[in-house]
Amino acid sequence: MTPKLSTTEIATxxxxxxxxxxxxxxxxxxxxxxxxxxxxxxxxxxxxxxxxFMWGQVGMLSFGQTVFFGIGGYxxxxxxxxxxxxxxxxxxAILLPMLVAALLGYFIIYxxxxxxxxxxxxxxxxxxxxxxxxxxxxxxxxIGDVRLxxxxxxxxxxxxxxxxxxSETLFVTEVYYLxxxxxxxVTAAYALLLRARVGRVLVGIRENEQRIAxxxxxxxxxxxxxxxxxxxxxxxxxxxxxxxxxxxxxxxMNLNASASVVxxxxxxxxxxxxxPLVGTGIVQSLTSWLGSAGVGQVxxxxxxILIAAVQxxxxxxxxxxxxxxxxxxxxxxxxxxxxRRASATGGKQ
Amino acid sequence: xxxxxxxxxQILFSISLFILISTGLAVIFGMMKVINLAQGEFIMLGAxxxxxxxxxxLPFILxxxxxxxxxxxxxxxxxxxxxxxxxxxxxxxxxxxxxLSLLMIGAxxxxxxxxxxxxxVETGRIAVGEVYSISVYNLYIILVAFAALASCWALWxxxxxxxxxxxxxxxxGMTSALGVDCHRYYMLTFGIGSAISGLAGAMLAPIVxxxxxxGGLYVAQAFVSxxxxxxxxxxxTLLAGGLFGTTNGVLSYAYSQVIGEIGVFLIAIVLLRFLPxxxxxxxGRS
Numbered sequence: 001m002t003p004k005l006s007t008t009e010i011a012t013x014x015x016x017x018x019x020x021x022x023x024x025x026x027x028x029x030x031x032x033x034x035x036x037x038x039x040x041x042x043x044x045x046x047x048x049x050x051x052x053f054m055w056g057q058v059g060m061l062s063f064g065q066t067v068f069f070g071i072g073g074y075x076x077x078x079x080x081x082x083x084x085x086x087x088x089x090x091x092x093a094i095l096l097p098m099l100v101a102a103l104l105g106y107f108i109i110y111x112x113x114x115x116x117x118x119x120x121x122x123x124x125x126x127x128x129x130x131x132x133x134x135x136x137x138x139x140x141x142x143i144g145d146v147r148l149x150x151x152x153x154x155x156x157x158x159x160x161x162x163x164x165x166x167s168e169t170l171f172v173t174e175v176y177y178l179x180x181x182x183x184x185x186v187t188a189a190y191a192l193l194l195r196a197r198v199g200r201v202l203v204g205i206r207e208n209e210q211r212i213a214x215x216x217x218x219x220x221x222x223x224x225x226x227x228x229x230x231x232x233x234x235x236x237x238x239x240x241x242x243x244x245x246x247x248x249x250x251x252x253m254n255l256n257a258s259a260s261v262v263x264x265x266x267x268x269x270x271x272x273x274x275x276p277l278v279g280t281g282i283v284q285s286l287t288s289w290l291g292s293a294g295v296g297q298v299x300x301x302x303x304x305i306l307i308a309a310v311q312x313x314x315x316x317x318x319x320x321x322x323x324x325x326x327x328x329x330x331x332x333x334x335x336x337x338x339x340r341r342a343s344a345t346g347g348k349q
Numbered sequence: 350x351x352x353x354x355x356x357x358x359q360i361l362f363s364i365s366l367f368i369l370i371s372t373g374l375a376v377i378f379g380m381m382k383v384i385n386l387a388q389g390e391f392i393m394l395g396a397x398x399x400x401x402x403x404x405x406x407l408p409f410i411l412x413x414x415x416x417x418x419x420x421x422x423x424x425x426x427x428x429x430x431x432x433x434x435x436x437x438x439x440x441x442x443x444x445x446x447x448x449l450s451l452l453m454i455g456a457x458x459x460x461x462x463x464x465x466x467x468x469x470v471e472t473g474r475i476a477v478g479e480v481y482s483i484s485v486y487n488l489y490i491i492l493v494a495f496a497a498l499a500s501c502w503a504l505w506x507x508x509x510x511x512x513x514x515x516x517x518x519x520x521x522g523m524t525s526a527l528g529v530d531c532h533r534y535y536m537l538t539f540g541i542g543s544a545i546s547g548l549a550g551a552m553l554a555p556i557v558x559x560x561x562x563x564g565g566l567y568v569a570q571a572f573v574s575x576x577x578x579x580x581x582x583x584x585x586t587l588l589a590g591g592l593f594g595t596t597n598g599v600l601s602y603a604y605s606q607v608i609g610e611i612g613v614f615l616i617a618i619v620l621l622r623f624l625p626x627x628x629x630x631x632x633g634r635s
Contacts, residue, residue: 116439128611299455310444
């Protein structure tokens with residue numbers, strides 16, 4: 001038995017549907033550069049979702065989603081360049097990060113590392129991995145025929161081919177649609193997961209891990225499960241990033257990348273699935289606008305946003321806006337029914 | 350014979366580096382339970398103070414003092430303006446200090462540029478046998494690292510300040526009921542931790558140079574040491590520094606520096622799997 005849709009869920013669906021119509025119509029009237037800009041925001045939104053779900057619904061702070069993002073991107077790059085088969089490459093971009101997440105997650109989660117320690121250890125993982133990739137600049141370091149090239153990254157990746165017709169490749173607009181649909185599917189999958197029994201247990205872990213354990217569920221198994229799933233989602237984002245830019249580099253995994261995922265989630269709000277999507281939209285447009293306007297260092301801006309978000313609006317934008325909407329709607333409803341109000345007060349007298 | 354001396358020296362040096370960069374965090378995180386992700390940037394700031402000292406013509410030893418005082422005061426400022434509002438909110442502290450870390454990197458890059466600058470110290474070298482020689486400066490680093498850790502430990506173990514500070518961290522309500530101004534102790538502890546980080550930065554400046562992004566290298570190592578160190582921050586830092594310094598030293602000697610750093614991380618993860626409370630856990634003893 002699944003619970004009925006709540007008002008919030010219905011509102012989310014309506015907003016997503018309206019946004020989808022607008023987004024699907026973009027290529028009809030906007031140029032390729034806007035499509036490219038939006039595509040990368042969708043990629044980061046998928047990444048933010050993989051982090052925001054664990055943080056908001058399960059209470060796991062993974063600062064290392066960029067580990068899986070990076071491994072996903074590099075898996076696609078290396079396999080696609082070696083074989084030319086982009087479909088399998090994209091599958092690997094999901095599966096390999098899941099495998100790594102399972103290994104890493106086993107040690108962290110079964111070691112009983114929780115809360116902020118979890119955050120710090122996952123963050124250290126991304127620092128370590130970035131260093132390792134940066135250290136591969138020696139031209140002799142190859143996987144198959146592909147040189148890893150250290151901090152220069154791997155460029156000139158093949159375009160994504162149509163799985164059932166490998167002679168055809170996807171261009172900017174098709175990639176735009178593909179990434180957007182992937183984002184919608186990931187959001188839907190997380191929403192369904194949340195409504196399933198597993199999702200209830202995960203939320204229960206956030207609320208009270210000990211009680212869940214006493215009810216006979218092993219919280220560690222569920223946490224590992226969601227860590228692996230979210231690792232796959234982050235890997236998918238990494239693969240799509242590689243398709244988007246035909247390029248992967250260690251910057252995908254550095255501390256700034258990892259910080260911007262957290263900032264996206266924090267600004268949008270971690271409580272809902274919409275939060276990470278909206279937050280990514282706001283923060284990424286802001287930083288790219290500031291970057292093009294030449295307002296100094298992006299780091300300064302990100303740092304200020306992060307501090308302000310924690311001190312001033314820790315819940316994020318989405319809960320704030322929805323509270324305002326609810327308040328406004330309440331007023332509208334009351335304004336629209338003056339007679340009833342009058343008769344009600346009249347009845348009292 | 351000389352090979353063995355050089356090998357041991359390298360391991361000792363590697364352990365000292367771990368201790369040097371972790372001691373400030375051992376104070377801030379170990380004693381106060383404040384996750385300071387800007388720890389690396391405090392070290393970076395210390396290195397820039399050393400550079401400033403060189404530019405205005407101070408002898409190196411005074412530059413180091415300048416770095417300690419400068420970063421210490423900066424730490425007090427940060428505690429008053431940012432951390433103070435976030436006690437008891439661990440996640441928020443972590444996020445806010447991450448913001449601080451990005452802000453500091455951005456600000457230093459904007460005003461001083463992204464390039465690497467060097468700080469030079471003339472100390473000479475000691476010959477070991479025919480082939481090898483050891484830089485005297487590195488011996489100073491070993492000395493300073495152990496001295497910093499030992500003095501922090503002694504400060505908290507044997508002085509009245511240390512006793513009250515430990516009481517404040519253990520039970521702030523009870524301690525303030527006894528008439529202690531807890532906020533002062535939070536501020537001072539954070540300031541001392543920051544000053545030690547400044548010291549670390551200044552000592553590192555001559556061997557690694559100064560760069561806005563240098564902190565990222567150290568924040569990971571410092572957190573790994575302090576977390577695996579466990580509940581007794583100073584003993585834990587000593588043990589973790591010993592373990593990771595040896596691992597890093599041996600692997601760097603045998604393969605490369607990167608292998609050394611990754612080896613440290615892997616060992617830390619496996620270790621935490623079996624000792625989740627770190628190497629100096631007090632759980633289950635009583």
